[in-house]
Amino acid sequence: MADSAATPRRSQRDRKQVKPFASSSQSPSKPRTTNEDDLTDLDDLDDHDDADAEPEDDHQDFPTPKSKKRAAPQRKPKGSPPAKKPRTAKSTTAPSKPPKPKQRRTKAKAANGHFDPTQLASDTKIAPDNAIFNTLLNPSAALQSTAEDFLHSLSQNAGTAQAELINCILRACGCNDSVDADQVVDYDGVVDSLDNFTEGLKQENSPIYPLTSKLPAFKRFRTSLSELIERLVLAAADLGSLYSTDLITTLQTWVIAMSSSQIRSFRHTATVVALEIETALCQVAAAVEKEAEILGRQREGERKRKAIHKSTAVREEDLRSSKTRNANASVFYSLMQKPV
Secondary structure, eight states, X not given: OHHHHHSOOTTOOOOOOOOOOOOSSSOSSSOOOOOHHHHHHHHHHHHHHHHHHSOOOOSOOOOOOOOOOOOOOOOOOOOOOOOXXXXXOOOSSOOOOOOOOOOOOOOSBOTTSSBOHHHHHHHHOOOOOOHHHHHHHOTTOOHHHXXXXXXXXXXXXXXXXXXXXXXXXXXXXXXXXXXXXXXXXXXXXXXXXXXXXXXXXXXXXXXXOTTTOOOGGGTTHHXXXXXXXXXXXXXXXXXXXXXXXXXXXXXXXXXXXXHTOSSHHHHHHHHHHHHHHHHHHHHHHHHHHHHHHHHHHHHHHHHHHHHHHHHHHHHHHHHHHHHHHHHHHHHHHHHHHSOO
């Protein structure tokens, strides 16, 4: 083994020297040498053995944390409780002004609770001589019966009824002048009559008229006026008075002339009346168109039904005639077959 280690390799490489095997009990570090440190370690081991023989508590005693005790609240000496201060309401907003005393609104009613046109006339300075205008101001009046009564009077005396309706519109303008049965149908003198009416109103700075007045008696006037015109036009269309009388022609002439007046109350009231009349006429036109469509479908169905019955009758007549011809032909053929 030593010889093989001494002989060189054929590859001319150096051989490494084999190191001796070291067990786990032996420390691979430097060889131990006895010195003063080793002696000190031995003395420490002896001291440790002696300490094991004498049981002592070498553990260090640490003080356990103590819980903090809350200081007991100091009790106040018993006695009469202090007087509580009265609560004062805190106002989040600015101090409001003292409210003004409310003014009582006087309604145009008599002592028995019914509508009083005389009291209203004294409050508004509008003459209570028109029955239709008083009906508009009466909240308990039936407008449908009013429209029917007007149409009945229109069929009896057209001039008087139309004059009453135009006078109602004049009262709605705040004007106390009136027209009669002859003036209302005098279409050429409408502008002159309105000029005479406006001369009296020009003397007043701001005449009271229902559409802009804040009096409680005029609160529902606009609604009542719209409802009356609608019911009047629809009822006239149902009875035929809309097509057989000059009601719309008279209204159109007077309302158009009033809409171009110099007085604001005339212009405003005439515009409202014209709008309500046009709205009601549109409803009438829609109803007439719907009725015409229904009648057209009924007429077309009747025409088709007649055509079907006519074709059936023609076929039956052709069938009877063909049977008659066949019978005659058979009789003629049988006669020809008999010997003479």
